[in-house]
Amino acid sequence: MLFLIAISIAVLIAFCLDKPLKKCPAAFYITAAVLTVASIMATKSDMTISSRFVRDYVLGIFSRGALGTAFWAVVMWAGALPNGSAPIKKLMPIRGELSITAAILTFSHIITYGMTYITNLIKGRTGSDFVITSIVCLAMVLIMTPLTVMSFKKIRKKMNAKTWKKIQRLAYIFYALIYVHILVLFVPKAQKGREGYFLSILVYSAVFVGYAVMRIRKYYIASKKPEKKLVPNTVCVCAFALPVALAGAVSRGTASQSAKPSGVVEEKAATFTFSAETTAVTEAAATTARDGKKSSETTAVTTSETTATEAVTSNKKDEKKSSDDEEKQEEQEHNDEPEQENHEDTPAAEPQPTYKYRSGEYEGEAEGYAGKVHVKLTIENDAITSISAWADDDDPEYFGDAMNTIIPQIGAKVSADGIDACSGATYSSNGIIEAARRALEQAMN
Known part of the structure; x- marks a missing residue:
C-alpha cells in the first residue's frame, strides 16, 4: 500500500511537473533534501508520534525508502518504454533530474536504517538474512553514489560520452539489487502473515520484473527487428507472469500457517527471569x-x-x-x-506482611510501532520473577533492542514508572512499558 502511494506521487510529479523540474531542478533537489533531513530527525529522535497514519504514511514513505524506490522505478521504466511513445517523450528529457531526486530521497532510508545496521554489526550480529542485506545495501550505495554524481549536467559534459554510457550500465545491477533487497526483507515477513507484505511483494515484483521483461523486449526488437511481434510479446507475457507468480507462491507458502493466535506466538516470546527478593514493603x-x-x-x-x-x-x-x-x-x-x-498483657500475635501485588501471572497489551505488544509478568511476594514479551508486527531488531533495555528496568523496580526508553526504538519501548503497566494494574491489591 505504501509503495502504491509512493508510485502515484512519483508518476504525478514526473508527468505534471516535468517542465518545472527541467527548468529549475535545484528547487526539487533542495525540497527533497529538506524532506530527507526532516524525516531522519523525526525518525531518530525520541519524540513520540501517536498517529499511526503519520508514522506509516508520512514519515514511513521517506524512512522506509518507498518514495525513493518509486522515483527509481519511474527512471528505469523511462528506458524500457517503446521508442517514440508519449510517456517516453515526457520522461527521457528529465531522466537525469529524476534520478538525482531519487538518490536524495533514498538517503533518508540509507541513513535511518544504516545506523541500525552499524549498531548491529558492532554488537556482533551474524544472522544470514542480516549478512545478505548488509552486503546488498553496501553494493547499492557504492553503485548509486557515482551514478548520481555523474547525472549532474556539469559532470556529464566533462566526461567522454562512451565512458559515461558504459558506467551508467551499472544501473541495471543497481535496479536488480533493489529488488533482491526487498525480497530478502519482505518474504520472511509475508510468510509469517505480517499484514501488507504479501501485497507489497506482488507490487514490487510486477514493477521490477515487468521492467526487466520490457527492457529485454525493447533490445530484442531494436536489434532483430522482427516483422511480427506476436511471438516476442507472448514470450514477454510468460516471462512476466511466471516470476511474479513464483514470488507470490514463495511469500504465500506459510502465511496461512503463520497467522497463529496469541497463545502460540507467546511460545516464541523472549523471557527474562529474575531472582525473588524481599521488597521494601515486605x-x-x-x-x-x-x-x-x-x-x-x-x-x-x-x-x-x-x-x-x-x-x-x-x-x-x-x-x-x-x-x-x-x-x-x-x-x-x-x-x-x-x-x-x-x-499483664498477652503478647500480640505477629501480623502477616502486606503486599502491593497479588502473586500469580498477569498479562497486558499495548500499541507498539506496527501492532500490538504483549507482556506477561510472574509475581511472587511483590517481586517479579519473570517477564515475557512479544510483538505482533514490530520489527524484531528494534523490538529486541527495546526489550533488552526496558525489561531489566521493570524487573528491578517492580514498576512501569520512571523507565528509560531505548533510543531508536521509542515506539516499541513505550509499547512494552504500557503493556507492563497494565499487567501490574491487574495484579494490584
Whole structure:
C-alpha cells in the first residue's frame, strides 16, 4: 500500500511537473533534501508520534525508502518504454533530474536504517538474512553514489560520452539489487502473515520484473527487428507472469500457517527471569511486626515490676497494724492477686506482611510501532520473577533492542514508572512499558 502511494506521487510529479523540474531542478533537489533531513530527525529522535497514519504514511514513505524506490522505478521504466511513445517523450528529457531526486530521497532510508545496521554489526550480529542485506545495501550505495554524481549536467559534459554510457550500465545491477533487497526483507515477513507484505511483494515484483521483461523486449526488437511481434510479446507475457507468480507462491507458502493466535506466538516470546527478593514493603511489614512484639514484651515487664514494688511496700505497713487489720490485709492481698494477673498483657500475635501485588501471572497489551505488544509478568511476594514479551508486527531488531533495555528496568523496580526508553526504538519501548503497566494494574491489591 505504501509503495502504491509512493508510485502515484512519483508518476504525478514526473508527468505534471516535468517542465518545472527541467527548468529549475535545484528547487526539487533542495525540497527533497529538506524532506530527507526532516524525516531522519523525526525518525531518530525520541519524540513520540501517536498517529499511526503519520508514522506509516508520512514519515514511513521517506524512512522506509518507498518514495525513493518509486522515483527509481519511474527512471528505469523511462528506458524500457517503446521508442517514440508519449510517456517516453515526457520522461527521457528529465531522466537525469529524476534520478538525482531519487538518490536524495533514498538517503533518508540509507541513513535511518544504516545506523541500525552499524549498531548491529558492532554488537556482533551474524544472522544470514542480516549478512545478505548488509552486503546488498553496501553494493547499492557504492553503485548509486557515482551514478548520481555523474547525472549532474556539469559532470556529464566533462566526461567522454562512451565512458559515461558504459558506467551508467551499472544501473541495471543497481535496479536488480533493489529488488533482491526487498525480497530478502519482505518474504520472511509475508510468510509469517505480517499484514501488507504479501501485497507489497506482488507490487514490487510486477514493477521490477515487468521492467526487466520490457527492457529485454525493447533490445530484442531494436536489434532483430522482427516483422511480427506476436511471438516476442507472448514470450514477454510468460516471462512476466511466471516470476511474479513464483514470488507470490514463495511469500504465500506459510502465511496461512503463520497467522497463529496469541497463545502460540507467546511460545516464541523472549523471557527474562529474575531472582525473588524481599521488597521494601515486605521488609517494612516484618519490621513493624518485630517492633510490635518488642513493645508488648516491654510493657508486660514494666507492669509486672511496678506491681511487685507496690506489694512490698504494702507488706511493711501491715506489720504495724493489728491482727484484725492483718486478716483484712491478707484478704485484700488475696483479692488483689487476680488484679495483678489482669495487668499483664498477652503478647500480640505477629501480623502477616502486606503486599502491593497479588502473586500469580498477569498479562497486558499495548500499541507498539506496527501492532500490538504483549507482556506477561510472574509475581511472587511483590517481586517479579519473570517477564515475557512479544510483538505482533514490530520489527524484531528494534523490538529486541527495546526489550533488552526496558525489561531489566521493570524487573528491578517492580514498576512501569520512571523507565528509560531505548533510543531508536521509542515506539516499541513505550509499547512494552504500557503493556507492563497494565499487567501490574491487574495484579494490584
